[in-house]
Amino acid sequence: MTPIITLTTDFGEKDHFIGAVKGAIYNELSDVRIVDISHGISPFNVIEAAYIIKNAYNSFPKGSIHIIGIDSELTPENKHIALLLDEHYFICADNGVMSLITSELVAEKQVVINIHDRMESDFTDTDIFVQVAAHVARGGTLEVIGKPIKEIRQLTGFKPVVNTEGDQIIGSVIYIDNYGNVVTNITKRIFEEVGKGRAYEISARNYKFRAIYDRYSDAINFDIERHRREEDGKKLAIFNSGDFIELAIYKSNPLTVGGASSLFGLRFRDSVTINFL
Incomplete structure (x- = not known):
């Protein structure tokens, strides 16, 4: 089955970023199908992104790979993670964007991505997230690109x-x-x-x-x-x-x-x- 990779970002439509991400994906996987969920998320609005990805991901086939490019700059307080959850893969920053889904479902696997030192990266979503997505699409496991973790960040004040x-x-x-x-x-x-x-x-x-x-x-x-x-x-x-x-x-x-x-x-x-x- 041809792999499906979805993109959810706050990049908007004006700049080159979406095209750069797609080009990087095609360089890795020539037969992949790329689907845009949304690029109109308000800048850095993790809650808005969490709502959109929760309501979109399960319309896709099991095994789909979802790249979420919201507030994804790597910092000591903003690690990169990958999850296998509900038979879907999610690649994003550990900033709480998965809170709405993980409040209802438990991830089968979740890792903190640790391949950054193997490559130079100026554009997180192109260089790191795409590499992880390509690895998964080729049948690779999360343990190869990351270290298992027990918990991921939950957004505070999210629940009524x-x-x-x-x-x-x-x-x-x-x-x-x-x-x-x-x-x-x-x-x-x-x-x-x-x-x-x-x-x-x-x-x-x-x-x-x-x-x-x-x-x-x-x-x-x-x-x-x-x-x-x-x-x-x-x-x-x-x-x-x-x-x-x-x-x-x-x-x-x-x-x-x-x-x-x-x-x-x-x-x-x-x-x-x-x-x-």
Whole structure:
């Protein structure tokens, strides 16, 4: 099977970096398939990258190799790691970017990469991450390019907080998508475990939500004639495709009518609270 290597970076589309990484991969593996997951991550935003890679990786075949080029400069406090997890390979910096996945799954193998002294490197993702990806794609094991480690870095403050009475979840905004929809760190699992079927109210700044839908269109009453529906600009909360609570505007467009982020005044790390009644 032709190996698949995915790329998730904060490089953007303007500069030469993405092309350089792909060229380096093709120099090592002429028959590889390269897939871009995203190059639009906000610069150095590890939480945003963690959300995107968690929701994308398992759409790929088992054995896929995922290079994550976010905040990846090698420093004494920012080692390079490689993991075999859920039958996928991940190559990244030990900066917490794997936190969302490792909070639910245990890695079969995880190593700190130790091949840096074997090569000169000015561009981490091209020289080191690509070499590791090529090694794995050829059937190599992680133990050859790294030393096994027991723990990797977890992002602090990533998980929502449940109060001691068990009737409140305090979460925060971890991602704002292309439509301006606001994704929180409150998962459906945590919501159901704490809520136990109770009524609830979601608060975000001055906005309240008392229902969570499974799809955007579930918030619209299609039995009402179109011109009488509450449709354009309707605010809603849903469990999105990754099972995170998301606050949205139905059919929003940040460039015209605005999105949930701008209309609700919500930004990255802002608080979102659920009170159970």
